[in-house]
Each structure stands twice: as C-alpha cells, then as structure tokens.
Amino acid sequence: MRLRILKLNNNGINDAITEIIQKGLQFNETITQLDLSQNRIGTRGAAMLGDLSEVTVPLRILDLSWNPL
Numbered sequence: 001m002r003l004r005i006l007k008l009n010n011n012g013i014n015d016a017i018t019e020i021i022q023k024g025l026q027f028n029e030t031i032t033q034l035d036l037s038q039n040r041i042g043t044r045g046a047a048m049l050g051d052l053s054e055v056t057v058p059l060r061i062l063d064l065s066w067n068p069l
Helices: 015-025 043-050
Strands: 005-007 033-035 061-063
Touching: 015 043
Parallel strands: 005 033, 033 061
Antiparallel strands: none
C-alpha cells in the first residue's frame, strides 16, 4: 500500500514549512492529492507549490483553499 492522499489541512503551516514540504515532494512518485487548506500559506508558499507541477507528475489535486494568498 502506498500513500496517495496527504491531508495537512488546518495545521498552521506557513511559507517556511511549505518550503520544506515542497522539497520533500520533489521526488514524490505516489501522492496524487495534497490538502493544505486552512493554513497560513501566502503567495510565496503557493508559488513554491506551483513549481511542483514541473517535477511531480502524480500530483493532480492541490487544495490551498482558505489560505491568505
């Protein structure tokens, strides 16, 4: 069994933590859905996560709703 959905919503995640998550997901081969809703991710963090689309093929759903973008 492989991790396909990662839900980290409502955890107080900010741009600095988002950078760590982004670096960890650069080599992702299984996660298709990432829920980061209801955190404290700003435009800088959102831009970093947007870069994942260039290197992470499996990630299809990224939920950033209810963040101060």
